[in-house]
Amino acid sequence: MNANKFFSFNxxxxxxxxxxxxxxxxxxxxILGVFIVGFIYIKMQMPTVLNPFNFESSRYINPxxxxxxxxxxxxxxxxxxxxxxISRASYLLLPFSTFEKYTAQFFVRIILGTLIFAIIxxxxxxxxxxxxxxxxxxxxxxxxxxxxxxxxxxxxxxADNTQRILxxxxxxxxxxxxxxxxLFFNKSGLVKSVISLVGVILIISCLMIIFSHMFFPETKGFxxxxxxxxxxxxxxxxxxxxxxxxxxxxxxxxxxxxxxxxEKQI
Amino acid sequence: MIKIDNLSFHYKKKTAxxxxxxxxxxxxxxxxxxxxxxxxxxxxxxxxxxxxxSQKGIIHVNGFNPIDRNPNLLADxxxxxxxxxxxxxxxxxxxxxxxxxYPSFDVEKLKGIxxxxxxxxxxxxxxxxHGQRKKFLIAFALASNCKVLILDExxxxxxxxxxxxxxxxxxxxxxxxxxxxxxxxxxxxIDTIIDKVVVLDNGNIIYNESIDNITRKLYFDTVNSLxxxxxxxxxxxxxxxxKIIRSVxxxxxxxxxxxxxxxxxINKSI
Numbered sequence: 001m002n003a004n005k006f007f008s009f010n011x012x013x014x015x016x017x018x019x020x021x022x023x024x025x026x027x028x029x030x031i032l033g034v035f036i037v038g039f040i041y042i043k044m045q046m047p048t049v050l051n052p053f054n055f056e057s058s059r060y061i062n063p064x065x066x067x068x069x070x071x072x073x074x075x076x077x078x079x080x081x082x083x084x085x086i087s088r089a090s091y092l093l094l095p096f097s098t099f100e101k102y103t104a105q106f107f108v109r110i111i112l113g114t115l116i117f118a119i120i121x122x123x124x125x126x127x128x129x130x131x132x133x134x135x136x137x138x139x140x141x142x143x144x145x146x147x148x149x150x151x152x153x154x155x156x157x158x159a160d161n162t163q164r165i166l167x168x169x170x171x172x173x174x175x176x177x178x179x180x181x182x183l184f185f186n187k188s189g190l191v192k193s194v195i196s197l198v199g200v201i202l203i204i205s206c207l208m209i210i211f212s213h214m215f216f217p218e219t220k221g222f223x224x225x226x227x228x229x230x231x232x233x234x235x236x237x238x239x240x241x242x243x244x245x246x247x248x249x250x251x252x253x254x255x256x257x258x259x260x261x262x263e264k265q266i
Numbered sequence: 267m268i269k270i271d272n273l274s275f276h277y278k279k280k281t282a283x284x285x286x287x288x289x290x291x292x293x294x295x296x297x298x299x300x301x302x303x304x305x306x307x308x309x310x311x312x313x314x315x316x317x318x319x320s321q322k323g324i325i326h327v328n329g330f331n332p333i334d335r336n337p338n339l340l341a342d343x344x345x346x347x348x349x350x351x352x353x354x355x356x357x358x359x360x361x362x363x364x365x366x367x368y369p370s371f372d373v374e375k376l377k378g379i380x381x382x383x384x385x386x387x388x389x390x391x392x393x394x395x396h397g398q399r400k401k402f403l404i405a406f407a408l409a410s411n412c413k414v415l416i417l418d419e420x421x422x423x424x425x426x427x428x429x430x431x432x433x434x435x436x437x438x439x440x441x442x443x444x445x446x447x448x449x450x451x452x453x454x455x456i457d458t459i460i461d462k463v464v465v466l467d468n469g470n471i472i473y474n475e476s477i478d479n480i481t482r483k484l485y486f487d488t489v490n491s492l493x494x495x496x497x498x499x500x501x502x503x504x505x506x507x508x509k510i511i512r513s514v515x516x517x518x519x520x521x522x523x524x525x526x527x528x529x530x531x532i533n534k535s536i
């Protein structure tokens with residue numbers, strides 16, 4: 001295989017440059033918007049003169065969830081060029097390989113996006129803490145404790161390593177789903193993806209109900225009866241099944257998205 | 267060069283648009299691809315550009331299969347589609363973003379063409395009229411110096427002076443190494459610039475001749491009366507009498523009336 005037709009670092013840089021030149025205003029406004037909204041939201045969670053409570057580091061988790069929601073929105077804008085016939089034609093004709101187009105969007109939306117959101121959150125959290133402390137000092141005799149934000153606090157809120165890894169991989173799966181859903185359908189990718197997902201869940205549920213009636217004749221109506229047993233010591237087979245779906249779907253979604261982009265026509 | 271062998275294509279759940287279509291076009295030509303509405307001109311261009319995949323047959327553009335979307339081919343092919351959209355940026359920003367991705371792009375050439383088209387680099391692309399945006403796209407395509415230029419209805423939306431400018435700029439910009447494929451149903455807009463005519467009808471190439479060959483074989487004229495014209499091939503009434511096509515009898519040569527020729531081909535008189 002000729003590597004140059006598959007991936008060229010120079011072309012990849014040109015594509016990133018092209019994206020940043022064309023979308024710089026949207027990106028800057030998004031960063032500014034996230035910074036301001038994030039700061040206001042975190043500050044609203046912190047103690048006030050009227051409500052001077054101690055702010056533990058675990059309280060950063062909710063605002064961080066909001067940031068993740070914002071990041072999901074950004075990731076969901078991937079491949080918006082493919083949503084209509086005219087812009088799709090221009091995008092497909094850009095002289096870059098499909099792999100370069102795919103990885104460039106992944107790099108900008110997922111890698112760079114996550115990094116920038118994390119940095120903004122860190123700045124917002126510290127800025128909110130410092131401004132709150134400054135506001136409270138002099139107005140209260142006892143200044144409440146506001147613990148500073150550390151990313152490790154997010155890591156330690158889960159009970160054990162397995163849960164931490166599972167939650168990280170689940171987030172990555174959701175991210176890859178949002179990243180590639182526009183490629184699965186030419187029009188209304190989000191709506192169709194949600195409908196498809198609901199459809200798959202319904203089909204699985206129906207199968208489970210049918211199997212429950214077949215293998216457990218005492219099952220009534222729409223009940224699902226599942227035979228559960230422990231695997232790997234502490235996880236049940238059901239937990240393994242759901243965790244596998246949540247944690248490893250990206251292995252299927254990412255290559256599928258790539259081939260959908262490769263086979264796109266107008 | 268473009269080489270098409272036994273191409274068959276149909277859209278989903280529709281009857282075949284092309285059935286065993288074959289066509290060879292060498293570089294160094296400006297080719298007019300003519301056809302009635304719905305003849306499949308735009309679809310053929312999409313197939314050549316790799317935007318659609320044929321069900322059967324071979325398409326090679328500069329030795330590449332366009333559906334593979336090899337970046338080396340895409341860097342050497344520029345397609346001005348009939349409908350287009352631009353990002354919300356100025357001409358200058360667009361050029362800054364897109365010109366480096368075409369290795370042979372000539373910024374000075376673009377500036378010259380933009381000047382002739384009276385387009386200001388600071389203008390926001392989405393605030394220009396359709397015709398102005400089309401002129402910019404044509405200017406960008408010509409400045410890209412791609413080996414294959416595909417223009418789908420390039421004169422649609424252009425005013426009369428712009429059509430004339432377009433012809434002048436195209437002829438002066440294109441080199442012998444390039445191949446320009448122009449699809450249009452406004453044949454009069456391109457009759458002075460093309461050197462080859464390809465007519466598409468009912469999914470087949472029904473005519474494929476160079477302008478030199480046409481003028482060597484056919485004589486175009488306007489006459490008051492048809493009496494006494496023995497070798498008449500085709501005629502149409504016009505306000506001054508009859509527009510006719512007849513066989514060339516000796517070394518005489520005439521200008522070409524592309525519209526008349528097209529009608530004659532479609533009516534199977536030639």
